[in-house]
Amino acid sequence: MKVSTRFSDSIHLLTFLVIYKGKTTLSSNIIASSLNTSPVVVRRLMSNLRDAGFIKTTHGSPDTELLREPKDISLLEIYLATEGKSPLFAIDHETNPDCIVGGNIQPTLTDYFSHAEIAAEAVLGKISLQDVIDTILVKEAAKKQAENSKEE
Amino acid sequence: MKVSTRFSDSIHLLTFLVIYKGKTTLSSNIIASSLNTSPVVVRRLMSNLRDAGFIKTTHGSPDTELLREPKDISLLEIYLATEGKSPLFAIDHETNPDCIVGGNIQPTLTDYFSHAEIAAEAVLGKISLQDVIDTILVKEAAKKQAENSKEE
DNA sequence: ATACTGGTAATTAGATAAGTTACATGATTT
C-alpha cells in the first residue's frame, strides 16, 4: 500500500461522527475502538480534520461536530487534507544532467505522472462522504437481513 | 511520495537502453551513473525487468537487450512489474466488526479506491515507452537549440 | 473537587526502500 491509512482512517472517523451522532459519546476512546487504534491517533486525525475545516472540536469535551454536509464533502478533499502534500508517484532522484536521459526524464515523468494522479483524484472528487455512508448503511441492512432469514 | 522510485528508475533504465544502444556499453555501472545510484540497484531493477519479460540479460556480459518494441510497452506494464503488487490506497486496519462503520467500511472503501486506482492505471496504460523517449528527445533538442542561439 | 476529555510533544517500534559490501559465476580480452 502506497498511501498511508490516515486517509481511510479519516473517512472512517467522519463517517462514524455522522452515523453515531446522538447515539454514542463521540470521544476519541470510543472512535478509537471502532478504528481499532489508539485514542491518540484518533485525536491526531481529528486535529488535522479540524485544521482543514471539516469538524469543530471542543477541548475537554467529546462534542465533536461535523461542520459541512456529508453530501458536499468529497473523498478528494479528505485525501488532500490527509495525504495530498506529496505526489503519488515519486521521481526522487537527482539524475545525471550530462546524460540525454538523466537530463530530461524528470520533467517528462513529472508531467506524465501528474496526468495519472489527476485521473485518480477526479474519481475521488466524485465520491462524497454521503456516498460512503449510504453504502455502509446498505451493507449493514443486508447483513441484518441475512441474519434474520437464517433464524427463520 | 507514495510510490517508490523503482517505477521511475525502471522507466529511466529502459529508456537508456533504447537511446544509448550501440553508442555506449550498457553496463550496470554506466546506467547507474545516469540514474545516479549504485550498480547493484541497477542490477536489481534489471533482474526484475528480466523476470517480467521486458529485457534479456546475459550473465557476465553487458549486452542487455530490449525484447519488445518501445511503442508496445506501456507505463502501466512497467508499473505493474515494479510496484503493482500492493494497492495504491491502503485500508490496513482490522476495524471493529461490531460497529456499523467498522464492520462495513473496508469493502466499501476497497471498492471506491479501486475505481480511483483503475483511473490512474488507465492513464498509465495509454503512455508508451516510446512516448517517453520521444518527449525526452524533443526536450534534449530544445536544450541544444537554446545553447546554440546563446552562442550567436 | 474529581474524573473525563481533547491537545500535543516526545519516544519507541516496525516496515520499507535504497545504498553498500562481498562474493560467486559467466564473458571477454590478451
Added chain:
DNA sequence: AAATCATGTAACTTATCTAATTACCAGTAT
C-alpha cells in the same frame, strides 16, 4: 590460460516514514 570485467544475489547498514505508546497539560462536566 590468465586476468579483467561483467552480471546475479545475498547480507548488512542506513534512512525514512507511519503508527503506537507514554506522558503531561489544559479544558469540561458532574
